[in-house]
C-alpha cells in the first residue's frame with residue numbers, strides 16, 4: 548500500500564453525486580487545499596448521464612438521443628480537476644458503475660443500475676476501499692436530504708455516512724485494508740442570508756433571463772447552523788474555470804452562473820460547512836476543515 552499518509556499529512560475526501568457538483572459546491576475548498584499541499588480525493592457517484600445539455604451543438608449527447616453524456620462528462624470532470632489542481636478523482640465502483648437516477652419522481656428512479664436503487668452497503672463497500680487507502684481525516688458530503696432532494700445526492704449522503712462507519716470497523720472486510728476512523732465529517736452548507744443576498748445581486752446584475760429561487764440551491768440552512776467558513780477568495784478564478792469546464796452543464800458570467808434552467812445564481816468563493824461528526828477546532832466559526840486534527 549502506498550504510504551500516502553507519509554507524503555501528505557492532510558487528506559480530504561469529498562463524496563459528490565454528479566460531475567459538476569464538486570466544482571459548484573466545493574470548488575474553492577478543493578483548490579485551496581490542493582494548493583496548500585493536502586491530498587484531495589474526489590469520489591463522484593455517477594456520470595451524470597441524465598443531465599440536460601446547454602450548448603445546442605452538444606444536444607445529441609443526452610440520454611434520449613445518443614446517450615453518451617456520461618462519457619462526455621468524464622472529460623469535463625477531468626478538465627475541471629486540472630483547473631482545481633486535484634489529481635485524485637474517481638468514480639464510485641469505477642466509471643459507469645452507478646447510473647444517474649434523474650430528479651425525484653421520474654421513471655429513471657426505477658431503472659436497474661441507477662444509483663438510487665443501489666444497495667447502500669454494497670455501494671459503501673467501494674467507498675470503504677478508498678477510505679482505507681487514502682486515510683482521510685476529513686470527509687465532506689451532503690445532508691440526509693442530499694441538500695435539495697435529488698435522489699443521487701440523498702444516496703451519496705447515505706453511502707458516505709455508511710462508509711464512514713464501516714471503514715472504522717476492523718471486522719468489516721479486512722481485505723479492503725486496515726480500519727480507518729475519519730476524524731471529522733462535514734455537510735456542505737449555504738447560509739440563508741448569504742444566498743438571499745447573492746440572489747438579489749443576481750437579479751440586479753446577472754445577464755441571465757431569470758434568477759434561481761432559494762429552494763433551487765442545495766444545502767441552505769439558517770446561518771447559525773454553519774460551523775465552518777472556508778475563505779477561498781484566492782481561488783475564485785480556479786473555481787470559475789472549473790465550473791466553465793463543465794461545458795454541458797454550467798454557464799458562467801462573471802460572478803454569477805446558471806445551470807440548464809438559465810436561472811442566475813451567485814458564484815461564491817467562500818464555502819460553508821456544518822460539522823456533523825468529530826470535534827470542532829477552537830475558532831467559532833472554524834476557518835479550516837482540519838482544525839483540531841493531528842497533522
Ligand SMILES: [Zn+2]
Nearest residue numbers: 564565568700
Ligand atoms: Zn448533482
